[in-house]
Amino acid sequence: MKKVAIFLISFAILSIGAVALSQTTTPRLLERIRERPRISVQEFQQNRAEVQRLIEQNRIEFRNQVQNKREEMKTKIDALKEKLRERLRERISERKRAIVERIYDRINALNERMTNHYMDVLDHLEKVLEKIESRTAKAKLNGKDVRRVEEAIQKAHEAIEKAREAVKAQAEKVYQPPQITTEANLKLDVGKLRQQLHDDLKAVEKLVKDARDAVRQAAVALAQIPRVDELEVPTTTETTTQPTQ
Amino acid sequence: MEQKIETKKNSALPIILGLIVVVVLAGAWYFLTKKPTTPVSPVKTEEMKPVERATPTPKEDSVSTIDEDLSKIEVFNLDQEFQEIDQDLNSL
Numbered sequence: 521m522k523k524v525a526i527f528l529i530s531f532a533i534l535s536i537g538a539v540a541l542s543q544t545t546t547p548r549l550l551e552r553i554r555e556r557p558r559i560s561v562q563e564f565q566q567n568r569a570e571v572q573r574l575i576e577q578n579r580i581e582f583r584n585q586v587q588n589k590r591e592e593m594k595t596k597i598d599a600l601k602e603k604l605r606e607r608l609r610e611r612i613s614e615r616k617r618a619i620v621e622r623i624y625d626r627i628n629a630l631n632e633r634m635t636n637h638y639m640d641v642l643d644h645l646e647k648v649l650e651k652i653e654s655r656t657a658k659a660k661l662n663g664k665d666v667r668r669v670e671e672a673i674q675k676a677h678e679a680i681e682k683a684r685e686a687v688k689a690q691a692e693k694v695y696q697p698p699q700i701t702t703e704a705n706l707k708l709d710v711g712k713l714r715q716q717l718h719d720d721l722k723a724v725e726k727l728v729k730d731a732r733d734a735v736r737q738a739a740v741a742l743a744q745i746p747r748v749d750e751l752e753v754p755t756t757t758e759t760t761t762q763p764t765q
Numbered sequence: 766m767e768q769k770i771e772t773k774k775n776s777a778l779p780i781i782l783g784l785i786v787v788v789v790l791a792g793a794w795y796f797l798t799k800k801p802t803t804p805v806s807p808v809k810t811e812e813m814k815p816v817e818r819a820t821p822t823p824k825e826d827s828v829s830t831i832d833e834d835l836s837k838i839e840v841f842n843l844d845q846e847f848q849e850i851d852q853d854l855n856s857l
Contacts, residue, residue, distance in 0.1 A: 616857055623853045630846060637841055648834045651826040658826075707857040714850055718843070725843055732838060739831050749827045 546646070546677055547574035549653045550660070550670060559661065564753045568654055575650060579643055582684070586639070589692045590632070596694055597628055604697035612703050623710055624697055627717050634721050635691035638728045642684055645735045649676050652738050655748060662751045669745070672738035679734035683727040690724045 549571045553559055559567075604624060608617040656669045698713045700706065742748060823829045 619853050619857055623850055626850050626853070630850065634841070634843070634846060641838055641840060644834070644838050648831055648838070651831050651834070654826040655828070655831070707854060710857060711854055714847070714854060718847060721843055725840060729840060732835075732840070736835055739828070739835060742831070743828045749824065749829070 546578070546681065547571045548677070549650065549657055550673065553657055553661070557661075559753065561753045561755060564657070564661075568650075571653075572650060575646055579646075582688070583639065586635075586688060586691045593692070593694050600694070600697050601625075604700075607697070607700050612700065612706065616703065616706060620698070620700075620706065620710055623714070624695075627695055627713060631690065631693065631695065631717060631721070635687050635724070638683070638687045638724060639691075641728055642680055642687065642731060645676075645680055645731055649673065649680070649735050649738065652676075652735070652742050655751075656742055658751045658753055659742075659745050659748050661753055664745050664748070664751070666745065669738060669741040672734070672741040676731065676734035676738045679727075679731040683724070683731040686724045686727045690720060693720065 547570070549568055552567045552571065553564070601621070601624060605617075605621065608620055612620065652669070653673055656666050656673065659669075660666045695713060695717060698710045700709055
């Protein structure tokens with residue numbers, strides 16, 4: 521009994537640890553060198569390269585997750601299209617039927633196109649933020665006060681994460697076909713679906729723009745450090761023992 | 766008498782030969798100096814190229830590069846993206 525309990529407890533601890541590790545958190549250069557008052561140029565570059573590698577890895581994983589979900593959604597959307605076709609066949613003329621079906625296709629295609637675009641924007645923002653962090657770290661290693669920049673960087677990371685979650689949720693959304701009442705109401709019925717997509721994308725767009733503004737704020741704070749571009753990782757002096765003559 | 770004339774002839778010969786050599790040399794000098802000279806194209810001195818100042822390439826994490834990167838990030842105009850859908854809607 522005791523052995524079983526120990527096994528279960530250790531299994532639970534290991535599972536929690538594995539879940540915690542699997543959570544994709546944005547890798548941070550500043551955090552890596554926080555406890556290092558002195559660092560060699562080589563170590564700095566290695567850390568930076570590692571952060572860049574992790575960012576790229578997270579990006580690929582994120583894209584794959586969305587892509588897999590989209591593959592699942594495709595069959596669902598096809599089934600919904602078939603349902604719409606049947607509904608339209610009962611009460612709508614052939615010409616208008618084709619238009620409504622096309623609008624439904626375009627709604628789904630536009631959602632995919634826009635969410636892909638927002639993902640691209642966020643990827644670029646993350647890369648720019650990494651550059652801001654790199655320069656901030658160099659300023660910090662040279663003894664400059666970078667607290668304001670660090671705060672702005674933190675806010676920018678949070679804004680990017682928030683926007684990324686929203687984009688993911690939007691990318692995985694399946695839009696139900698419009699509820700068709702009568703041919704006279706067709707424009708109104710289909711218009712509701714169009715408005716729903718527009719409102720959803722507008723909300724996501726706002727978060728993406730907020731993230732861009734937050735990164736911009738971090739860049740502005742960085743630029744306020746005097747002669748920040750001239751700062752590099754200070755070279756650590758190596759102590760060599762001279763042979764006594 | 767004949768002997769006298771012969772010695773005179775012998776003494777005049779080197780003078781004549783000397784004169785001929787002088788005339789030939791003078792002629793040669795004249796032709797050489799008066800020879801129309803082909804216009805010599807002025808030696809092109811290598812044009813002084815303005816010294817190209819090596820403009821330092823900005824570091825990839827410099828403020829200017831960051832600003833440039835940020836300015837390139839554009840967000841599509843959402844209303845424009847809805848144009849095709851709106852056209853279809855209007856034809857209903």
